[in-house]
Amino acid sequence: MRFTLPPAPGFGSDCALWVAEVAALTQPDRVVWYYDTPDERAALLAQSVTEGKLTKLDSDLRPGSYLARSDAADVARVESRTFICSESESDAGPTNNWRDPISMRAELAARFAGAMRGRTMFVVPFSMGVAHSPLARFGLQITDSAYAALSMGVMTRVSREVRTRIDDGANWVPTVHSVGAPLTADTADTNWPSNTDKYIAHFPETREVWSYGSGYGGNALLAKKCFALRIASVLGRDEGWLAEHMLLVRLTSPEGRPFHIAAAFPSACGKTNLSMLQPTLPGWTVETLGDDIVWMKPGGDGRMWAINPEAGFFGVAPGTGPGTNPVATSMIERDTIFTNVALTPESDVWWEGLSPAPAALTDWQGQPWQPGTDRPAAHPNSRFTVSAGACPLIAEEYFSGRAVPLDAILFGGRRASTTPLAFEAYNWDHGVFMGATMASEQTAAAEGTVGRVRRDPFAMLPFCGYNMTDYWEHWLKISEQLDPDRAPRIFQVNWFRRGENGDFLWPGFGDNARVLAWICRRVAGYVPASPTPIGMLPTLDDLHVHGLNLTDEAQDQLLAVNDAEWAAETASIREWFDGFDGHVPPRVLEQLEQLEHRLAAVHEPGATARARH
Ligand code: OXD
Numbered sequence: 001m002r003f004t005l006p007p008a009p010g011f012g013s014d015c016a017l018w019v020a021e022v023a024a025l026t027q028p029d030r031v032v033w034y035y036d037t038p039d040e041r042a043a044l045l046a047q048s049v050t051e052g053k054l055t056k057l058d059s060d061l062r063p064g065s066y067l068a069r070s071d072a073a074d075v076a077r078v079e080s081r082t083f084i085c086s087e088s089e090s091d092a093g094p095t096n097n098w099r100d101p102i103s104m105r106a107e108l109a110a111r112f113a114g115a116m117r118g119r120t121m122f123v124v125p126f127s128m129g130v131a132h133s134p135l136a137r138f139g140l141q142i143t144d145s146a147y148a149a150l151s152m153g154v155m156t157r158v159s160r161e162v163r164t165r166i167d168d169g170a171n172w173v174p175t176v177h178s179v180g181a182p183l184t185a186d187t188a189d190t191n192w193p194s195n196t197d198k199y200i201a202h203f204p205e206t207r208e209v210w211s212y213g214s215g216y217g218g219n220a221l222l223a224k225k226c227f228a229l230r231i232a233s234v235l236g237r238d239e240g241w242l243a244e245h246m247l248l249v250r251l252t253s254p255e256g257r258p259f260h261i262a263a264a265f266p267s268a269c270g271k272t273n274l275s276m277l278q279p280t281l282p283g284w285t286v287e288t289l290g291d292d293i294v295w296m297k298p299g300g301d302g303r304m305w306a307i308n309p310e311a312g313f314f315g316v317a318p319g320t321g322p323g324t325n326p327v328a329t330s331m332i333e334r335d336t337i338f339t340n341v342a343l344t345p346e347s348d349v350w351w352e353g354l355s356p357a358p359a360a361l362t363d364w365q366g367q368p369w370q371p372g373t374d375r376p377a378a379h380p381n382s383r384f385t386v387s388a389g390a391c392p393l394i395a396e397e398y399f400s401g402r403a404v405p406l407d408a409i410l411f412g413g414r415r416a417s418t419t420p421l422a423f424e425a426y427n428w429d430h431g432v433f434m435g436a437t438m439a440s441e442q443t444a445a446a447e448g449t450v451g452r453v454r455r456d457p458f459a460m461l462p463f464c465g466y467n468m469t470d471y472w473e474h475w476l477k478i479s480e481q482l483d484p485d486r487a488p489r490i491f492q493v494n495w496f497r498r499g500e501n502g503d504f505l506w507p508g509f510g511d512n513a514r515v516l517a518w519i520c521r522r523v524a525g526y527v528p529a530s531p532t533p534i535g536m537l538p539t540l541d542d543l544h545v546h547g548l549n550l551t552d553e554a555q556d557q558l559l560a561v562n563d564a565e566w567a568a569e570t571a572s573i574r575e576w577f578d579g580f581d582g583h584v585p586p587r588v589l590e591q592l593e594q595l596e597h598r599l600a601a602v603h604e605p606g607a608t609a610r611a612r613h
């Protein structure tokens with residue numbers, strides 16, 4: 001028998017009809033609308049504990065908190081099974097896995113047919129952004145995973161009001177998720193049902209997401225990467241705004257001036273830590289607005305206005321501890337869902353970097369673990385899921401939904417060499433070039449070889465829902481709606497440069513405030529910067545590093561622009577641009593030429609390091 005996916009409902013159409021069509025295809029035992037009210041949440045948590053899908057943690061040590069353990073083969077985003085099914089292949093571009101929408105619909109229909117048998121189908125109406133904010137967007141997630149429904153209740157604003165607004169004709173994005181593990185009379189359920197066959201499929205023209213086979217993070221919480229980045233980037237292209245993989249913070253200077261900074265770093269490169277930083281510089285304060293996604297839009301005043309469309313944090317647990325992120329550590333003391341961390345004998349959680357290892361643990365796979373065991377107790381991509389409202393530094397905009405005006409945009413990644421601690425772009429186009437050529441060592445957030453350097457433009461390589469070079473063009477074009485004197489200034493940062501012995505040269509964490517303060521002072525026009533071939537650099541004095549006891553090597557290397565490294569970098573950028581078959585926007589190519597020219601000019605007789613710009 002041949003099955004078909006229900007047609008996309010289209011903006012403003014009847015959601016109940018579409019829900020019925022999805023149910024007819026997937027054949028769940030029951031359909032439940034889930035509004036995440038306190039009663040519904042308590043009941044679903046209790047049921048998940050009874051079914052063995054969640055472990056309740058000790059109520060005194062970690063009140064209101066739970067542990068989930070995933071299948072060992074379902075622990076990260078699966079980029080190789082993430083598809084952009086645009087009508088034309090060139091709209092997906094060379095950095096995405098393209099699939100023809102008609103054949104993908106047929107392939108998915110065969111997978112989704114009967115996929116929810118024996119299970120409950122939850123229908124979760126959610127808003128990205130506070131529901132009445134002009135930048136908010138609505139969606140529906142259908143899922144057969146209680147864990148996904150509960151997590152959506154934390155990560156987005158789930159409510160009956162959203163359903164009413166949808167029923168009244170508001171636009172909404174349809175998303176469907178199945179773990180792909182139907183139950184029959186002779187199949188027993190597992191604690192983490194999933195399927196080795198996985199599909200994370202996006203249909204940009206019809207704004208749909210269909211996800212099959214995985215229950216983990218961005219594969220399953222479809223409001224996050226699938227909607228708020230991949231589909232939203234397409235909406236932004238068509239409507240004149242940007243959906244970005246960025247954190248958002250407000251720094252207030254000792255004089256009381258607020259600065260809003262958005263920063264794009266690849267997954268697991270410290271966005272959560274930076275968004276909750278505790279400045280070591282006296283007088284500066286930080287408020288947290290978001291740690292993963294920013295939607296931004298030029299306002300009529302020529303400034304760029306930004307919101308965090310999410311309502312919670314899905315943060316990487318390992319490495320989060322009182323020394324690295326005391327704010328997050330206290331934020332997850334209660335009411336948190338942990339996934340793939342270790343369990344203590346007292347029924348609390350533990351992971352590498354939280355505290356000295358306890359004498360005995362149960363590891364993320366449920367096996368006994370002691371210090372000295374040759375595998376980590378917590379999976380490197382283990383996570384906490386917690387409401388943003390629990391963050392002690394959360395900004396008022398989390399409640400009001402107001403947008404904030406951006407003063408600076410940062411691009412960064414993990415680079416052991418080449419990229420100095422901080423520098424500023426000469427202008428918007430140069431900043432777009434910096435974003436487009438970002439590179440970082442790969443982390444455990446996605447499948448793949450950890451540590452390999454890959455280009456990750458705008459930290460959006462896995463998340464841009466359309467052709468990467470069209471996306472760069474869109475970034476260039478959007479500046480036409482900005483006032484050059486009020487547009488956010490663009491910077492590049494790298495906390496991860498290493499010395500000869502492999503140690504990090506920069507202390508990072510709270511001391512990153514020294515770099516952010518320099519950025520704010522640049523925006524305010526209080527400090528000069530030195531033009532170099534790669535951009536405008538601070539001096540160590542400008543970064544107020546006294547008292548940090550930096551080694552001689554760190555003082556020498558943190559801000560160094562090394563000729564041989566940059567020769568290799570420009571050659572590698574050129575080679576990478578060649579892979580785009582002549583589609584790199586001329587204004588981006590021009591930036592590469594200018595960079596090469598500035599690097600060459602430094603060696604011309606009588607040249608100064610002064611840059612051409
Ligand atoms: C995330 C990611 O979960 O980027 O935020 O992988």
Ligand code: MN
Pocket residue numbers: 245266267268292
């Ligand atoms: Mn992310």
